[in-house]
Amino acid sequence: MQSLYFTLHFSTTSLVVPLFIGLLLILLSFKVLKWNFFYLHPKDKRLPPGSMGWPYIGETLMLYSQNPNSFFSIRQKRYGDIFKSHILGCPCVMISSPEAAKSVLVSQSHIFKPTYPPSKECLIGPEAIFFHQGPYHSRLKKLVLSSFLPSALKKAVPHIESIVIDTLSTCENKTINTLQEMKKYAFDVAMISAFGNNMELEIEEIKQLYHVLERGYNSMPLDVPGTSFYNAVKARKLLNEKLKNLIQKGRESKEIRGDRGLLGVLLGSEDGKENHLTDSQISDNIIGLIFAAHDTTASVLTWLLKYLHDNHDVLEAVATEQEEIRCRILEANRNLTWEDTRLMTLTSRVIQETLRSASILSFTFREAVEDVEFEGYFIPKGWKVLPLFRNIHHSAALFPQPHKFDPSRFEVAPQANSYMPFGKGAHSCPGNELAKLEMLILLHHLTTTYRWKVMGSNDGIQYGPFPVPKDGLPVTLFPINKT
Numbered sequence: 001m002q003s004l005y006f007t008l009h010f011s012t013t014s015l016v017v018p019l020f021i022g023l024l025l026i027l028l029s030f031k032v033l034k035w036n037f038f039y040l041h042p043k044d045k046r047l048p049p050g051s052m053g054w055p056y057i058g059e060t061l062m063l064y065s066q067n068p069n070s071f072f073s074i075r076q077k078r079y080g081d082i083f084k085s086h087i088l089g090c091p092c093v094m095i096s097s098p099e100a101a102k103s104v105l106v107s108q109s110h111i112f113k114p115t116y117p118p119s120k121e122c123l124i125g126p127e128a129i130f131f132h133q134g135p136y137h138s139r140l141k142k143l144v145l146s147s148f149l150p151s152a153l154k155k156a157v158p159h160i161e162s163i164v165i166d167t168l169s170t171c172e173n174k175t176i177n178t179l180q181e182m183k184k185y186a187f188d189v190a191m192i193s194a195f196g197n198n199m200e201l202e203i204e205e206i207k208q209l210y211h212v213l214e215r216g217y218n219s220m221p222l223d224v225p226g227t228s229f230y231n232a233v234k235a236r237k238l239l240n241e242k243l244k245n246l247i248q249k250g251r252e253s254k255e256i257r258g259d260r261g262l263l264g265v266l267l268g269s270e271d272g273k274e275n276h277l278t279d280s281q282i283s284d285n286i287i288g289l290i291f292a293a294h295d296t297t298a299s300v301l302t303w304l305l306k307y308l309h310d311n312h313d314v315l316e317a318v319a320t321e322q323e324e325i326r327c328r329i330l331e332a333n334r335n336l337t338w339e340d341t342r343l344m345t346l347t348s349r350v351i352q353e354t355l356r357s358a359s360i361l362s363f364t365f366r367e368a369v370e371d372v373e374f375e376g377y378f379i380p381k382g383w384k385v386l387p388l389f390r391n392i393h394h395s396a397a398l399f400p401q402p403h404k405f406d407p408s409r410f411e412v413a414p415q416a417n418s419y420m421p422f423g424k425g426a427h428s429c430p431g432n433e434l435a436k437l438e439m440l441i442l443l444h445h446l447t448t449t450y451r452w453k454v455m456g457s458n459d460g461i462q463y464g465p466f467p468v469p470k471d472g473l474p475v476t477l478f479p480i481n482k483t
Contacts, residue, residue, distance in 0.1 A: 045378040050084035058086025068362045072391050088117035092384035098417035101387035105425040112366035114427045119221040125284025144430045147262045154338040163188045164442050171477045179472030182298040189438050190293035196261030209239040243283040297435050299466040303358040306469045307405050319447040321346045326448045341440045349407040355421035359390040360466050452477045
């Protein structure tokens, strides 16, 4: 290795490597100086207790490489319900009480704007609904919510059911990676939600580009060749061109608008009125929908199979409820309907408990728009503020025996501000009803037609970034022999 640096006949590669290392050291030196002056030594201000970790990297690797329960609970015990940290390139304050979470998300939401780490904000797009407040956000939310009204979801039921049947049939009598199969399923549902049933050739290309894009969401924002972020940025540019082609087609004809989907909604209403959104505004919100509807839903579905497998009595109770619905459907010689899903009360409680127990969204990001005095501490302008849903959902004071999987706890409504799997306030997830619908439809067909066996170790969790069962929960899916 020494000859690489000291030989008089440098190769091109030997010049590039030390140059890159030198630039990286300069960048890190700058970050360290910025860290020391702005993060560790605010003048005459009382920051929350906590650790900022390593310069620039912070505690990112610690958070995403271990059980988030451990990461958060250790710090909560050490520092209290409010503590500081540094993740994904951002200084932040984490809060773990329901009252403080409500304050940030609802009561004082005007001084805590929604935000994401720089990598996500860049890759999703700055015009996405997640990053805005005020009139633009209100206008967009009305449009997005119109895609998830019961009237729209009722029409989606047969399309989602068709995807479920195809997904399960391809997995029959095979050992599958549950997480990967659920990602495919959730992605196909997201495509219908975004584009309606216009499954043109461009959709397949959009899928491929999005898979490259999503690998950069939780990466450090280093736009350097070879990094996940660099590849994701390139994919995002290509994806933008594909979406603009679809948008242009939609502007020129009423075909896409008639078939609805979010693209049709954003282009114009059913009465022909234009919504006067730019191509960038439309494309950023399409990407935002796919982002919100993909990984999180797939992760919850994976945990559903895990919890049902491990709790046989719960599985049988769900199967009994679903079999009764199935018999009524067969007697009426019809397909599953929206009204059928409203009768799945026990199954809905199982989904609620899965959302609480798994807490796929450990936290959400907000940003202080000004210097804030909060709960006796100073939060500098620009710092991220993270309500910790996971800590709240796993609080023994709010949910007795929090580590026990117990759907019956939702037979009564949980305490106020204690259950927030889809966030809270004006920026809560507008697609939560779609997510629950695709879970109900999949569980209907899964529990009435199949059983599954976990292969290999039945324990363990992996993180990347969402917590999921080890190895994506490999299972063998086999049909039930019905008499």
